[in-house]
Amino acid sequence: MISYADALQHLMDAAWPMPVERVDVAHAEGRVLAEAVGSVQDLPPFDNSAMDGFALHADGVEIAAGSSFTVQGWQAAGDAAVQGGKGAWEIMTGAHMPAGLDSVVPVEQVEVLEAHLDGPLRIRLREAVRPGQHVRLRGQDVAQGEVVLPQGTTLDVNAVTLLHALGITTVQVHRRPPVAVITTGKELVSDGAQALEPGQIRDSNRPYLVRRLQQAGADVVWQGAVGDEPATFLQALDQATAAGARVLISTGAVSQGRYDFIPDALRGRGARIVFHKVAIRPGKPLLFARLADGALYFGLPGNPISAAVGQRFFVEPVLRRMLAMVDEQALQLPLQADLRKPPGLRVHLRAQIVADATGSLSVRVLAGQESFRLKTQLHANAWAIVDGADDVVRAGTRVKVRGLGHRDPVWLSMQEMS
Structure with a gap:
């Protein structure tokens, strides 16, 4: 078992920037600029x-x-x-x-x-x-030649609107990393209209991961669910790589149970397991490997919040590097109350950032942190990250706080909660 810091270094060493392509501004929202954009005219263009x-x-x-x-x-x-x-x-x-x-x-x-x-x-x-x-006045808003959008900017509706106003029709962006999602487990039911048989549960991980990956800047080129048979898993792996996936993500089958077959199945295909198990909670059994063709493979645990943590804190930093974005920065905010944690483990907690009457911010760790609880997600507007050897972290201690996704500012999440 390795530390999160060591795991992240392995991930950054394995990631590579995606190639660049030129796209029409009309279809550029959500893309990341590969070069700065300068204005080709004054705005307004006349008094x-x-x-x-x-x-x-x-x-x-x-x-x-x-x-x-x-x-x-x-x-x-x-x-x-x-x-x-x-x-x-x-x-x-x-x-x-x-x-x-x-x-x-x-x-x-x-x-x-x-x-x-x-x-x-x-x-x-x-x-x-x-x-x-x-x-x-002419040029009062934007002067000709002025850099209006720096390299690495994620184009939102406001940026696209400005590009339209300036008469810029195409931009250079990084290609979206092609990603595949495979959920495993014979208990999973993908059809929401299908009645559940005893022992079955609905596949909520896949739609969550697909949407989060899209919001993170990825192109989900393949997705599917398989049972607990290595042969069907390997068939899905082949389909995902044939679709062009260079980052593959699975959920389940990475721990040490009878049906946790993924590590051996990957080795049988010539993959190199870079690490398996990280000193975090939830999500400790997480696996990262390099496939024989160089593609990156993330084996996330099957519990929903464990999968969410793996997506947010392992997959998304890789996507960010592939999109050539600057490193993500965390807020440092005081805890509202004492917090108990497993000593020596880095914990990722669903939380709320709140403001008091003076406008001062603090972070409230929500109840219901077990990795099977989905409802807590409804009330979270951020992740609180607590590290260190202590088993009790006192109220007022400043901890790292990040948005729900790497491109979701925490202040935006606060507005959505208000």
């Missing part, structure tokens, strides 16, 4: 009005209330640039500012002195106009 109103020439001096102006023309969003000249121009929100005009007075702050069927002809200001007010 424009932030209000429906009238464009004026202030030239750095406040225009007094009561001033009157002749309306020279009107400008709507989408109209070409025009020369402003003297006087006022009726203007709509988003319209190009006429050249020479630099301020906008909202229509509500104007008295129309004279009008025609085509619109106002002469206006008077009800309020003073500050120089430059209600004008969105």
